[in-house]
Amino acid sequence: MRVLTINCGSSTLKFGLFESEGERFLVRGAVDRIGGSGGNVEIYSERGEKTVRPASAGDHIWAALLVMRQLDRCGLLDGVGAVGHRIVHGGARFSGPALLDPAALKGIEALGKLAPLHNRPALAAIRAVREALGPEIPQVAAFDTAFHRTMPHVARLFALPRRFADEGVVRYGFHGLSYEYVVGELRRLDPEAAAGRVVIAHLGNGASMAAVREGVGVDTTMGFTPSGGLVMGTRPGDLDPGVILHLLRSMDPGALRELVNRESGLLGVSGTSADMRDLLERVAEDPRAAEAVALFCYAAKKSLGSLAAALGGLDTLVFTGGIGEHASAVRWRICEGLEFLGIRLDPERNAQNAPVVSRDGEPVAVHVIPADEDLTIARHTYKLARFTSQEGA
The missing domain is CATH 3.30.420.40 (ATPase, nucleotide binding domain)
Structure with missing residues (x-):
């Protein structure tokens, strides 16, 4: 088939x-x-x-x-x-x-x-x-949400009246097909690492991180929709809810929806581009591009620290997604200053986008694993379609 x-x-x-x-x-x-x-x-x-x-x-x-x-x-x-x-x-x-x-x-x-x-x-x-x-x-x-169904109940809750959680207003998490693939690849490459405490950073036009223990998701940065969490290409990531209430005084909901989904993030801060490649090329001469890159990396660094806390420590960090796999400067900025967690990148390996970009012997191994959501989709589709055809026969 x-x-x-x-x-x-x-x-x-x-x-x-x-x-x-x-x-x-x-x-x-x-x-x-x-x-x-x-x-x-x-x-x-x-x-x-x-x-x-x-x-x-x-x-x-x-x-x-x-x-x-x-x-x-x-x-x-x-x-x-x-x-x-x-x-x-x-x-x-x-x-x-x-x-x-x-x-x-x-x-x-x-x-x-x-x-x-x-x-x-x-x-x-x-x-x-x-x-x-x-x-x-x-x-x-x-x-994409299925991977995160294993998160503890407390990690899924918002501090809202309980009736909203009963209506499904909880944290779902996204990029699950990517995380599922990366966990499988890490298990193939390094079973011991996959059985430990892992943070996976899926960084692309959409960006999120997930905390994984023994191959099971325990927390993630995205929530009820894919707009929360890290700074993204056109989405702002986490916002004070008061900002939304303030903007609603002068904007109708449709315009606010466009602002949150299509006009914010790297594009909104830089004023020129949602593409990290473009912004990295302009960092030296364009202060707004430089600020957009800095904000992206700062938000990711903070989230990495919080997910390591949720895991009770960190054994392995994995970068994936278009930015995570190819933007060595972004990886370096995110990891810089996190030596206290045991993260130390090797400059040469990082510049080459090597499969392992950390120094030898460091407490935290830092991997670069290309995402393959399509293969994950194909595996699920084949199994379910085959089962359905056998059941029909």
Whole structure:
């Protein structure tokens, strides 16, 4: 069985085509600048061949259809037996992967208001796949929130009247597919480290950290929605709730929603870009870019310290995500001054983005592990689709 994975961002759609029980990828790629101009569809194969073609996708429906047309032209769509989707918010209802039947779709749609940048585009892609491949091809949802369902009750609570927790207003956490993959990779690379106290920093346009003990999540920086926690590309991270109340005096809720989701974070502080690569290039001559980078790193450093406290110490730190894997300057700034925790980076290893960037013999090993959410989605999709087909037989 071939499994197609689709991972919708706010303006991108990443995809992968896997076989051999979801472990071997045939092609991967992405459609970017969805809803804008100058977009491309990029495809690269397991042999390293890469093609980039101009592509205009007005929305995620068109982006998904574009992907399937490209795969069909390459003769790769035949044999697709299931499609897996990353769904950011699973709320209290979804504790693991789910077959996308009408009831599940309704539940995901109801959660769209909590993750508008992600759940709604994912639903659009699900509908496009059903239109293109037919309803007989099973589709599976893999949820970013599922990994964090093991957090202790106290770590999930907000200090609000209890009726709100009863209504589902609790901390859910996100980036769970990335954390699940990293824990598995760390277990493969260093079983002893994976069994200890680990903080994983998923740093990209969306950014969060998670505390993991013996492979199980115990705390994380994001909460009820993906807007909280660390400073991000366009999201502010943690805010004094009084700031929101103050802004509501002069802004309507729709404008405030745009501010929180699309206009804040690195973009808001710098005034120029949400992309860490752009900001690092401008640090020397642009004080606002320098301040945005400094705030990002400062917030991450504080969160790292708090998660280490929640774990009762730290044995391993893992960086993942686009920034975590490639921005050596950001890793250095986050870790600088944390020698009291046992964190000391090796300058040469860090500059080379080596798999281990800490010095030999230090109490805390610092790893760089590339994220692979698509592979995690493929694994879940293959298992659930195979089980469903066997049950039907």
